[in-house]
Amino acid sequence: MRIFGKGRHRPSASWRQATDRAFTLIGDGRYEDAGALLTRAADLEPWLSESWFNLALLHKFRHDWEQARAAGLRAVALLDRETGAPDWWNVGIAATALQDWPLARRAWQAYGLHVPGGATASGEPVGMDLGSAAVRLSPEGEAEVVWGQRLDPARIEVQSIPLPSSGRRWGEVVLHDGVPHGERTTAAGHSYPVFDEIELWAPSPVPTWVVLLEADTEADRDALEQLAADAGFAAEDWSSSVRLLCRLCSESRMPADEGDGEHLDPHDHSEPGHPGPLGHRTDGQLWVPERECGVAAPAALVRGLLDGWVADSPDSRDWRDLEEVC
Numbered sequence: 001m002r003i004f005g006k007g008r009h010r011p012s013a014s015w016r017q018a019t020d021r022a023f024t025l026i027g028d029g030r031y032e033d034a035g036a037l038l039t040r041a042a043d044l045e046p047w048l049s050e051s052w053f054n055l056a057l058l059h060k061f062r063h064d065w066e067q068a069r070a071a072g073l074r075a076v077a078l079l080d081r082e083t084g085a086p087d088w089w090n091v092g093i094a095a096t097a098l099q100d101w102p103l104a105r106r107a108w109q110a111y112g113l114h115v116p117g118g119a120t121a122s123g124e125p126v127g128m129d130l131g132s133a134a135v136r137l138s139p140e141g142e143a144e145v146v147w148g149q150r151l152d153p154a155r156i157e158v159q160s161i162p163l164p165s166s167g168r169r170w171g172e173v174v175l176h177d178g179v180p181h182g183e184r185t186t187a188a189g190h191s192y193p194v195f196d197e198i199e200l201w202a203p204s205p206v207p208t209w210v211v212l213l214e215a216d217t218e219a220d221r222d223a224l225e226q227l228a229a230d231a232g233f234a235a236e237d238w239s240s241s242v243r244l245l246c247r248l249c250s251e252s253r254m255p256a257d258e259g260d261g262e263h264l265d266p267h268d269h270s271e272p273g274h275p276g277p278l279g280h281r282t283d284g285q286l287w288v289p290e291r292e293c294g295v296a297a298p299a300a301l302v303r304g305l306l307d308g309w310v311a312d313s314p315d316s317r318d319w320r321d322l323e324e325v326c
């Protein structure tokens with residue numbers, strides 16, 4: 001992203017050269033070298049809001065939130081419009097990372113969003129009612145897209161059970177970027193953005209378990225998920241909820257519910273006939289009784305939860321190989 005000034009003066013050629021070179025270095029992960037160039041650009045054109053916006057962006061990439069907040073505030077002080085500037089969004093992310101709630105509220109309001117409680121409130125912004133979204137965990141590593149509830153414009157509470165490779169847990173709150181990379185659509189026609197995780201904001205104390213289920217029917221599987229939810233925790237049938245997608249598919253507009261049963265999903269790059277995280281598709285059967293299931297529950301509860309599930313229908317349910325994985 002490069003933003004060049006269109007206001008009082010055109011930035012100098014030296015400013016443009018330094019900025020162009022800096023973003024090339026950022027693309028290569030050379031943040032220190034890029035920082036030196038962007039600092040030079042800000043020295044050349046300190047009156048230009050883009051000079052400070054670019055520095056704030058770099059500090060966001062580095063997760064240096066104090067510097068991101070400072071540079072962001074200099075950027076917004078030089079803006080020539082009142083609302084909607086992305087400079088305010090970056091300030092809001094930095095303020096949220098630092099739990100600077102008065103500034104976070106000011107940033108979201110300046111961007112044009114309604115924040116319950118008004119400008120005089122000083123606490124964490126709650127009740128913004130932004131709905132559900134998807135978040136891409138570990139976007140630079142083994143990226144995984146999971147569902148969550150948006151708490152505010154920069155945070156999502158994870159409501160899926162992530163795979164252990166992500167290092168994330170059910171119930172964690174992650175800080176996310178403001179520009180979506182992809183969408184997930186449902187059969188009802190609803191569309192949900194996919195945001196990229198920046199970092200973990202609040203960890204979850206609830207461990208993740210993997211267990212092999214014998215569930216004769218989908219109703220048996222659903223009963224475990226409901227039992228876990230009623231206890232205040234979660235269970236998720238990874239055998240049917242996980243698809244392996246290439247990066248291009250993941251960052252595009254994708255249906256959220258394709259790939260189950262006998263219908264082959266053309267975007268699913270896993271191997272057919274293998275239940276589990278790498279086998280969303282089956283070999284034509286509508287239901288495979290052996291299911292790989294993720295469970296988010298405390299150690300003191302998880303076995304009792306599974307035993308209770310079996311006890312409700314012992315002829316059609318069983319479990320084995322329980323293992324804590326995250």
